[in-house]
Amino acid sequence: MVSPIIDAAGIVKDYGSARALHGVSLQVGAGEFVALVGPSGCGKTTLLKILAGFEEPTDGRLEIEGKDMRGVPAASRPTRMVFQKLALFPHKTVADNIGFPLKLQKVPVAETNDRVRGMLDLMHLRPDYLQRYPAQLSGGEQQRVALARALVSRPGVLLLDEPMSALDAKLKKSLQAELKKLHRELGTSFVLVTHDLEEAMMLADRICVMHGGHVVQVGTPADIYYRPANMFVAGFIGETNFLPVDAVRAGNGAQVTSPLVPGAGAEIAAEHIAPSLSEKGTALLVRPESIRIVRNDATAAEWTLEGVVEEYFIKGSSTQYRIRVRGLEAAVIVDLAGSIVLPARVGETVRIGFDPTQAFLLSE
Amino acid sequence: MKIEVKSWKDPVLLAAVAPLAVVMIAFFLVPLVMTAVLTFQTTQYYRLAWSWDLKIWTEVFSKPHYWTIMLRTVVMALVCVAICIAIAFPAAYALATRLKTFKTQIQILIIFAFLTDAVLKTFGWILILDKNGVANWLLMHVGFPPDALNLLFTPAGTMIGMVYNLVAYPMFTIYLSLVRIDRDLVLAAYDAGASRLRTFFEVTLPLSRPGLYSGAVLVFVLSLGAFLEPKVLGGGTAPLASELIRQSFETRVNWPLGAALTMVLIVTGALMLGLSSAFALRRRSAPGRPA
Numbered sequence: 001m002v003s004p005i006i007d008a009a010g011i012v013k014d015y016g017s018a019r020a021l022h023g024v025s026l027q028v029g030a031g032e033f034v035a036l037v038g039p040s041g042c043g044k045t046t047l048l049k050i051l052a053g054f055e056e057p058t059d060g061r062l063e064i065e066g067k068d069m070r071g072v073p074a075a076s077r078p079t080r081m082v083f084q085k086l087a088l089f090p091h092k093t094v095a096d097n098i099g100f101p102l103k104l105q106k107v108p109v110a111e112t113n114d115r116v117r118g119m120l121d122l123m124h125l126r127p128d129y130l131q132r133y134p135a136q137l138s139g140g141e142q143q144r145v146a147l148a149r150a151l152v153s154r155p156g157v158l159l160l161d162e163p164m165s166a167l168d169a170k171l172k173k174s175l176q177a178e179l180k181k182l183h184r185e186l187g188t189s190f191v192l193v194t195h196d197l198e199e200a201m202m203l204a205d206r207i208c209v210m211h212g213g214h215v216v217q218v219g220t221p222a223d224i225y226y227r228p229a230n231m232f233v234a235g236f237i238g239e240t241n242f243l244p245v246d247a248v249r250a251g252n253g254a255q256v257t258s259p260l261v262p263g264a265g266a267e268i269a270a271e272h273i274a275p276s277l278s279e280k281g282t283a284l285l286v287r288p289e290s291i292r293i294v295r296n297d298a299t300a301a302e303w304t305l306e307g308v309v310e311e312y313f314i315k316g317s318s319t320q321y322r323i324r325v326r327g328l329e330a331a332v333i334v335d336l337a338g339s340i341v342l343p344a345r346v347g348e349t350v351r352i353g354f355d356p357t358q359a360f361l362l363s364e
Numbered sequence: 365m366k367i368e369v370k371s372w373k374d375p376v377l378l379a380a381v382a383p384l385a386v387v388m389i390a391f392f393l394v395p396l397v398m399t400a401v402l403t404f405q406t407t408q409y410y411r412l413a414w415s416w417d418l419k420i421w422t423e424v425f426s427k428p429h430y431w432t433i434m435l436r437t438v439v440m441a442l443v444c445v446a447i448c449i450a451i452a453f454p455a456a457y458a459l460a461t462r463l464k465t466f467k468t469q470i471q472i473l474i475i476f477a478f479l480t481d482a483v484l485k486t487f488g489w490i491l492i493l494d495k496n497g498v499a500n501w502l503l504m505h506v507g508f509p510p511d512a513l514n515l516l517f518t519p520a521g522t523m524i525g526m527v528y529n530l531v532a533y534p535m536f537t538i539y540l541s542l543v544r545i546d547r548d549l550v551l552a553a554y555d556a557g558a559s560r561l562r563t564f565f566e567v568t569l570p571l572s573r574p575g576l577y578s579g580a581v582l583v584f585v586l587s588l589g590a591f592l593e594p595k596v597l598g599g600g601t602a603p604l605a606s607e608l609i610r611q612s613f614e615t616r617v618n619w620p621l622g623a624a625l626t627m628v629l630i631v632t633g634a635l636m637l638g639l640s641s642a643f644a645l646r647r648r649s650a651p652g653r654p655a
Contacts, residue, residue: 054551074554081555087548091570100566101556149556 003066005030005156005189006051011060013046020046022213023060028157033183033190035200038210039236044193045161047210051191052159053077065156075104078156082163086146088134094120094145095130101153119148122182140171147179151186160192164199176202197237201225209233229276231364234285239333241291242283247361254361256284260327261303266356274362281364286354288320288335293343294353302353307332309348314338323352396630402623410617420620424628430608434628437605438636440519441587444526448583449576451527452534456575457568459535460542478532486525486596493521493597517599525593530586534579541575542568577644581637588633605629 006028013021021043028034036044049055050062053074062069065078080101088097096103098119102112120127123144134142143163150158160179164172180203183190194200200207201221209216209224209232217229228234231242245256252270254277298304307325317338322331334352336343344350372378406415424430459467477485492498493516503512515521545568553563591606600607605625612622 052555054554074551075557075559079555081552083548083552085546085548087546087552089549089552089567100553100558104557104562153557 003030004028005032005065006191007061007063008047008051009061011047011050011062012058013043013050013055014058020213021050021057024210024213024215026208026215026218028189028191030156031187031189033180033192033203033205035192035194035204035207036210037194037197037200037207037236038216039195041212042210043213044195044210048081048159048161048191048193051157052079052081079159080150080153080155080157081159081161082146082150084161084163084165086134086142086163088142088146088149090134093131093133094125094137097134097145098148098152100149105153115152116148119152122151123148124178139167140175143167143175147182151182151188155188157189157191160190162194165194165196172199179203197224201237209236227271227274227360228285228362229274230362231281231283231285234360234362240288241286241330241332243286243328243359245282245284245361247277247282256282256356256361258284258303260305260325264303266301266303268357268359268361272357272360274360276363277361278363282361283363284356285360285362288333289318290358291332291334291352291354293321293334293336294351298351298353299355301355301357303356304351304353305332306349306351309344309346309350311346312342312344319343323350325352399623399626402620403627405620407618407620412619420624423621424624430625430628433603433608434605434632436602437588437590437629438632440523440526440590440604441584444523444530444587444590445580445583447523447527448531448534449538449580451531452579453538453572453576456535456538456542460539474532474535482529482592485529486592489521489525489528489597490516493524516597517601519598519602522590522594522598522602522604525597526587526590529593530583533582533586534576537579537582538572538575541572545571573644577640581640584636584640585633588629 004027006026008024008026010023010025011021012019012023024043024047026034026036026047036047038044046055050057051064053069053072053076056071069077089100092100095113095116098116099112102115107115116130117127120130125141125144125148129137129141129145134145137145146163164175167175176199179190183203190203192200192203197207197209201224204221206218206220207224208218209229211232217224217233219227224233225237228237234240234242243258243260245258247254247256247268249255250267254268254273255265256268257265294302294304305325307323310322310324310331312322313320315338318335319338319342321334321336321344323334324331332352402412403420404416404418406413406417406419459470463470490497493513494500495511495514495516497516499513499515500511504510515524549567549571550563553567554560558566589606590604591610594600594602594604594607598604603611606629609622609625609629612618612625
């Protein structure tokens with residue numbers, strides 16, 4: 001990164017005796033779209049509030065646009081926030097809501113009107129909405145007004161606090177697409193907080209996965225999906241499978257064996273091993289889409305397991321199976337390409353197989 | 365949840381509203397009409413004489429004495445509203461946004477003070493405001509000349525009592541308005557670049573307007589009918605409308621006059637309320653705007 005627009009180092013935040021952030025570091029490049037992802041209480045919203053200036057960090061250093069932000073109030077920061085519940089002023093018209101930051105900067109009225117109209121165009125809102133009040137708009141329209149208000153003063157960084165969590169699925173999808181387009185057009189840095197890793201993967205250039213006040217992994221969506229740092233990150237992205245294995249380091253790679261697949265061993269290449277791999281609790285991450293149902297055609301490289309079909313869900317493009325395998329606590333999840341003929345029915349005993357060398361070796 | 369809108373003819377709804385309707389008609393509407401009817405009668409030898417003329421109204425409109433008292437009552441009520449709001453708003457604001465530690469205790473104290481009988485509280489003020497009372501004693505001990513304050517049996521004494529008895533109403537209504545304001549709206553204003561003061565005037569104050577208006581209306585209406593405070597603390601030096609009406613009924617046994625003065629007070633109050641709500645509505649005329 002040439003010169004990060006946000007440079008946070010060792011941010012600690014205590015609420016009384018409870019520590020919400022344990023020395024979090026994060027850099028956001030100019031024009032980058034970064035998503036902060038994690039379950040409730042992981043500290044992602046706290047970090048966003050510290051960036052916005054609503055909370056002071058207990059310890060650590062925060063620079064935005066090269067300036068130390070210690071003691072700088074929210075009003076004077078080059079950041080603008082889109083709130084989870086939008087926080088549109090109910091007593092101000094759409095025009096007054098969007099124009100509010102400009103009014104505070106004492107921008108001349110004519111210029112303010114032009115820029116407010118410009119934002120309205122950018123957000124595909126009808127010009128006659130200007131004189132309406134937020135309560136007279138739909139959820140999606142309110143969302144656009146909130147974005148317009150945050151962007152009208154051309155901030156260096158746009159902070160988004162789960163702004164789409166209240167919308168229905170279809171509207172969410174279309175706004176996500178618009179948000180991505182907006183980001184590309186404006187070149188402003190975006191920092192999005194979300195608990196939805198799928199949303200983060202769709203939108204962000206880089207994802208910062210947080211858990212219990214720590215940053216667990218920072219990486220591109222591909223990194224997070226294909227090279228998760230540990231089982232938490234791998235499991236957070238969606239339902240997946242972990243096969244407990246014994247791993248012995250061999251050069252850069254590792255030799256793995258599983259008590260569930262007797263007699264079989266596999267050579268895992270270095271790029272299929274998490275850098276944080278430790279001795280304890282090693283497991284193979286096997287994505288549901290990389291497992292198939294084997295009839296009599298198992299290849300030599302494949303590991304196979306026998307199990308009973310517990311349930312299946314037809315999703316259209318794919319069919320998801322849950323298969324109970326003796327010796328495994330959780331049912332194995334298998335995503336098969338959708339087909340007219342069901343490959344297996346509930347209660348049927350099937351053999352499933354996967355290529356262990358294509359799996360990913362990680363630990364807890 | 366879907367709420368079914370029913371016709372007013374719905375028998376269940378009518379039955380539900382009936383008891384209240386009966387009470388309101390019997391004890392509000394009928395007495396009001398009776399009062400209005402009374403104003404067109406006269407008295408002879410301390411007895412009511414059914415005459416149906418405008419003699420009483422001619423008297424009311426021709427004597428400036430009555431209008432001085434009416435005007436004084438309205439001015440006192442308006443001043444009382446101003447003082448009550450000036451005291452109640454900061455207190456409610458502190459309770460709603462700042463105070464954390466003793467919040468509940470303070471709320472309980474306010475409610476206790478509010479619920480204590482007004483007669484008791486009003487007489488209590490004599491102990492404080494009297495020439496030899498607590499207020500003067502304290503002032504003397506910090507170096508003021510003796511008898512520095514002479515508030516008992518003055519309009520100022522009346523005002524102190526009225527404010528004390530009424531200030532809790534706007535405190536409650538404003539508090540309720542303030543706690544309903546989403547904290548994020550304040551943060552959004554800061555985020556947009558507003559100072560604390562600017563945020564207060566752009567967000568907090570406009571959004572607490574419903575509580576301000578309802579509190580002001582309550583204080584105004586109750587002040588118009590103030591009876592106890594001018595009598596006990598004002599000492600009858602500057603009587604207000606309620607005292608005038610009492611005298612007409614009791615001392616002069618002139619019921620038509622008392623009824624006419626009552627009507628004047630009611631109409632004045634209703635006019636002021638109509639004007640202020642028209643003003644409030646004009647400022648919030650947008651359709652569908654949340655109150």
